[in-house]
Amino acid sequence: VQLQASGGGLVQAGGSLRLSCEASGRTVANYAMAWFRQAPGKEREFAAALTPSRRTYYADSVKGRFTISRDNAKNTLYLQMSSLQPEDTAIYYCALDETFRSNWQTAGYYTSSTTYNYWGQGTLVTVSS
Helix, strand or coil: CEEEEECCEEEECCCCEEEEEEEECCCHHHCCEEEEEECCCCCCEEEEEECCCCCEEECCCCCCCEEEEEECCCCEEEEEECCCCHHHCEEEEEEECCCCCCCCCCHHHHCCHHHCCEECCCEEEEEEC
């Protein structure tokens, strides 16, 4: 299984970016996937998750500004980010849970990094003030 993240870059505060995570070796429609991020000097934290049934979960810090989605035909996960702020500066990682069609777990399951078995290489998002 390989996850290829892309779409990061430098953006001004208030701007938008869309991250992509192309998967190979697994069909994204059948697995829970998520975005995590790690800011400089901080631990990795949860940002957003999407279940096979398209239920979504968001960290409070990104709720209302970020949208997680997927394109089954392209086998790709997305994170649309808007109203970006300097505190959103981080390396963003996509991740996949290898449990087949995991749809009935608790929120804590989908938001925990220990749930996810496969990780992309990360893409850097820098938000300037």
